[in-house]
Amino acid sequence: MTTRVATRAPAGPARPPALRVDGERVLLAVVTVYVAALCALPLLRLLSEAVAPAGGEGTAALVEEVFSSRFTRIALVNTLEASLGATVLSIVLGTGTALAVGLTDIRARTAFVFLLILPLLIPAQISALAWLELIGPSSPLWRLPLIENPARGGNPLYSREGIILLMGIEHAPMVFLAVRAGLRTLPGELVEAARASGIGPARATVGIVLPLLRPAIIAGGALAFVSAIGNFGVPALLGIPGRYTMLTTLIYQRLNGFGPSVLGEVAVLAFVLALLAAAGLALQAIAKRRGRLALDRTSRPLAPFTLGPWRPVVETALGGLLAVIAILPLLALVSTSLIQAIGVPLTPGTATLEHYRDVLFDNDATRRAFVNSFALAGAAAVATGAIAVPIAFLAVRRRSRVARLLDGVADAPFALPGIVLAIACILVYLRPLPVLDVSLYNTAWIILVAYLGRFLAVGLRPAAAGMESLDPAQEEAAQICGAGALKRLREIVLPTVAPTAAAGALLVFLLAVNELTVSALLWSTGNETLGVVVFSLYDEGNATAAAAVAVLSVAATLAVAALASLVARRLPHGVLPWQA
């Protein structure tokens, strides 16, 4: 950035009068309005609410009032303690599995990686439901011989430890991905040098590899922490019945119980959450920079250690672990969706598809939820894919400072907890829109608006990666041929980055279709989402129907992921997080 400033400064009067073509100016104006309205405006509104509350009582008074409540203080302590515990578990699981996959010669690596990433594709409320069914009183697990049912007196997951366990597993893939990326940039010679001087694989791992991976582990851990404090699905399903309140569930319960009248108070809570997240993100950014500084020269990648006779042992252990954390809960979920009622054992004779029929055809709310979530996620995916291409084009190809700023701004709504964005959107859209004089609150539009802001970053990253891999000369060649800016964008740039933009749109769809954190605060009758109905069906005690909806959404998710993998052959490496 600084070099560009220096470039421009001495140019003086020679600033080209018409070098930027008008078409691009229009494009820049359009994307600026889009990002400003959907990403920047809600967060700035939240900031202004925290700095100068609408009630007029002053920030200090409001903060004091909010934190004078014992509930708030407990929720804050709980959030920190459960999130830190979960982060430690995520780091242990994520680092261990990343080392096993990246540093040893185990087989079936692609399958292992997919299972390790699976928790990222399955939303928190569904994995929470699946675990509850796995450990719960009616789990098929307890009918196996020799296994004592620990859950006789109620589900042990309804506790702090349960929340830590589930959030730890849920966010372990973030550490896994960061550590695996770190392993890839590690020069192989460093380990070879150690081994040449007589240091065995185990000591080389502990003494050389792990210290070098520390920035990656910290970065991944910080991300896991930020996800944990913003997690709503796990504390909602486990913590609300277990009377273990965290900031996200406190916000939800306050707003649900008292309506928009407590908006000022929950805005303060959301702001606290945003500050915690910002601290985590800052730590992640620092660690990432450290990692780059330490290992800027990459040579030959690390050669995996040969496990020899230990290979089947490691493979079995890893397979067993993944079976427990990724596969068994899903099987329990399927099993619950097939039983006639809680307590009835599942046998070929008792299995029923009744609940599927019920949620797809009979229950209006769930039927609507399928339509709503698919429509909202589809609209968000298409709009995001469409706007991501011009933003990435202007930021990457044109090096436009405005567009690069927009790119950075778009990160915020996704990096911050979803519930923060939801509160911010309510603050902006509760009052009627200026000219139209209609309020988006209590309509599906407010959910769409929130999705567009939240998932822009998800669609933007692949589009930018695609844009980076485009040879600038290809566009220049078209320019020499006489093609104007918009024509080049349409005929030369778009066809080459279309596959990556489409992959980004599919990722947006995947995240949006199962999303709960944002819609939990923004939904209204008639505008339910899949995430909301899974949560509320379980809340009503209808676990079987909740399981049926969850199974259907997981199936849809995996189908879309498979579709994305098919397109992936034409994509730059690393666009899809689950590829080995």
Next chain:
Amino acid sequence: MAGVSLDSLTKRFGETAAVDGVSLRVAPGEFVALLGASGCGKTTLLRLIAGFEHPDDGTIAIDGETVAGPRTAVPPERRRLGMVFQSYALWPHLSVADNVGYPLKVRRVARTERASRVALALELVGLTGFADRRPAALSGGQRQRVALARCLAAEPSVVLLDEPLANLDVHLRESLQVEFRRFHAAAGATFVYVTHDQAEAMALADRVAVMVDGRIAQVAPPRTLYDEPADETVARFVGRGQVVPVAIEGGDGAGRVAARLWDRPVSLRGAAVPGRAGRAVLRAERLRLAGNEEAGNAVPARVDNLIFHGPVTTVHARVEADQDTVLQVPTSGPPPAVGDRVAVAVDDGWVLPKPSR
């Protein structure tokens, strides 16, 4: 046909001037090479002509019309140029024919005429029959031919070429060099060709502009550039000239001077002022190992090293009167041994008009 004229062009990136007050006139139909080491500003100069960069100072005119200047900036797409890129810049999603036809499509040339012009351009570069292939299915040489065909199909009056052969292997480069001359003749367009390879520049261009540190050190036809380099940098860069100190004594017939080289009398080309100390460039092929009968007029030296090339052996001869200078002398006879005393006869040389930069 259109000429290109550059007038006191300057382009700065931060503190450094990549192009520093360059003036150059390229005649209509001329083939000019911009030659220089990497970082000398030759590519920036080409991109200024193309319009991808805007000059901080100076003007560019194409066919007499100013396209860049203090108050003018015609964008690249309206300069009606052709350009060939080092990376070929073929569009991967279009077939060979669509790549070649794209500039015509943009200019709204009718479909039938377009098809015939594409066919003609592909025929010229010898790629008839490849029209429906994708660029990914072609070899490097074929891709560069497609890029050239795309450029020629649009019938531009000025063609800019940015190291078009740099990514190809030596054999392919030589065969394409021959074809580039042919394309130039066939297209009748003005060619501005950027290269760091002096042999390529000399083989192709009508005139070569040698660039050093953002300035043009010399513009001349290849033969003049080789025989009469303007300064030491050009002399060393083009044809690896060996620059030596000489004392000039006086005229020696038309265009020649009598001089002393390490106190031995030599006759050199040039028009230098008598009595002045100067520098001269010697070419390896005009040096030889002298026999005993000539020893009084040759430079005494000692053999430092021998390098065998096949047809000749290069003798590295360390001058006895100046231990820092090693002359490279080719010999086709049986070479002397390392450590032998030899005498180097200087048959020709050029007194540099400017002592040094």
